[in-house]
Amino acid sequence: MLHPAKAIGRLATESAFAVLARATALAADGHEVINLGIGQPDFATPEHIVEAAIRALRDGHHGYTPAVGIAPLKEAVAADLHRRLGVDLDPGRVIIVPGGKVTMCFAVLMFGEPGAEILYPDPGFPIYRSLIDYSGAKGVPIPLTEDRGFALTAEDVLARLTPASRLLILNSPANPTGGVTPRAEIDRLVAGLLDFPNVAVLSDEIYSQMLYDGREHVSLLQYPAIADRVILLDGWSKTYAMTGWRLGYGVWPESLVEGATRLAVNSYSCVNAAAQYAGIAALTGPQEPVRAMLDAFAERRKVVVDELNAIPGLSCGMPGGAFYAFPNITATGRSAKDLEVAFLEEAHVATIAGTSFGAQGEGFLRISYANSTENIRRAAERLRALLAQ
Ligand code: PLP
Numbered sequence: 001m002l003h004p005a006k007a008i009g010r011l012a013t014e015s016a017f018a019v020l021a022r023a024t025a026l027a028a029d030g031h032e033v034i035n036l037g038i039g040q041p042d043f044a045t046p047e048h049i050v051e052a053a054i055r056a057l058r059d060g061h062h063g064y065t066p067a068v069g070i071a072p073l074k075e076a077v078a079a080d081l082h083r084r085l086g087v088d089l090d091p092g093r094v095i096i097v098p099g100g101k102v103t104m105c106f107a108v109l110m111f112g113e114p115g116a117e118i119l120y121p122d123p124g125f126p127i128y129r130s131l132i133d134y135s136g137a138k139g140v141p142i143p144l145t146e147d148r149g150f151a152l153t154a155e156d157v158l159a160r161l162t163p164a165s166r167l168l169i170l171n172s173p174a175n176p177t178g179g180v181t182p183r184a185e186i187d188r189l190v191a192g193l194l195d196f197p198n199v200a201v202l203s204d205e206i207y208s209q210m211l212y213d214g215r216e217h218v219s220l221l222q223y224p225a226i227a228d229r230v231i232l233l234d235g236w237s238k239t240y241a242m243t244g245w246r247l248g249y250g251v252w253p254e255s256l257v258e259g260a261t262r263l264a265v266n267s268y269s270c271v272n273a274a275a276q277y278a279g280i281a282a283l284t285g286p287q288e289p290v291r292a293m294l295d296a297f298a299e300r301r302k303v304v305v306d307e308l309n310a311i312p313g314l315s316c317g318m319p320g321g322a323f324y325a326f327p328n329i330t331a332t333g334r335s336a337k338d339l340e341v342a343f344l345e346e347a348h349v350a351t352i353a354g355t356s357f358g359a360q361g362e363g364f365l366r367i368s369y370a371n372s373t374e375n376i377r378r379a380a381e382r383l384r385a386l387l388a389q
Helices: 015-028 047-058 071-085 100-111 126-135 154-158 183-193 224-229 254-267 273-284 288-309 336-345 373-388
Strands: 094-097 117-122 138-143 165-171 200-204 230-235 248-251 365-368
Touching: 015 336, 047 273, 071 094, 071 248, 071 273, 094 100, 094 254, 100 126, 100 165, 100 200, 100 230, 100 248, 100 254, 117 126, 126 138, 138 154, 154 183, 183 224, 200 224, 224 230, 288 373, 336 365, 336 373
Parallel strands: 117 138, 117 165, 165 200, 200 230
Antiparallel strands: 094 248, 230 248
């Protein structure tokens, strides 16, 4: 009998991957599945980025790189943050990781331990809670509600801070709701955080470029008053359609760089060298492919919301960012999980139950609109037919 450490039993999972596996199995059985489940752009990585990786391999970049990433990539990240957010930072604070998720993992491992409290959004990316539980810390959910467009309020966060709070996880634009926290709310939150100088902030900004209707991204890095305790999570997966490349970055406070570097050395040593060269091409090359992708998402967002609202039993607000719609399903009288299963097994449309993102997600489904408008319309037709039965 083997005795794995108890902490392993506390890890949860990301059901988007389980739904993807089931959708793939149904497709292998000959069913035509429309996947509105997984959160990844349905576009190919732009050609010049792919070429840069091929060139890197041909140029002989086959060995280890520094654990924190190659210098030109870290410099390109710093320059990109300057261009997009107007922040000036030492590239030495940038740590390149194999996917944005790894910055999340490092931040929670760095602050999570028994006795510590970590605040996280609910509904929110499921890995936050999973990692918190793994670390032995107490997870403190911050409820996000439909009536506020799933935007977080400073009061809701500040009311939950205690002397045991060690880390606050924020995510805007948000998965799974598409909610965007307005600047005024972040201003208030930052002002309130000055009374809690021991609380670090992990700001997950992986959807920072996916904003609609002229919204401007607000980064926690733009607040000098808390710059010494903000960990920024961002990366290439969503912006440049590079989910499979496994490339992301964290910007760490000076005081945490050494600890994060050790976590890198103790786990993966460094990120795939060719992927890092591709990352430079992405940041320094033409940004038209990103704009074209965002235009497509903007159009699909309207289509998906209109289609969902036209289905009796569903109602859906207009998300401000990311590529998710989060319709309310309570009028169907069915649970989120029940509908997720019925939609996949009977209508062959993959969606994700809101409860996969926390208890507050009951009564909602996550619909990823990283799919063609044609498929979105066909999927809506199937859902309408199924609910009418
Ligand atoms: N953070 C959020 C909110 C996400 O939705 C995701 C991916 O779905 C990630 C982080 C992880 O991104 P990556 O694929 O770069 O690890």
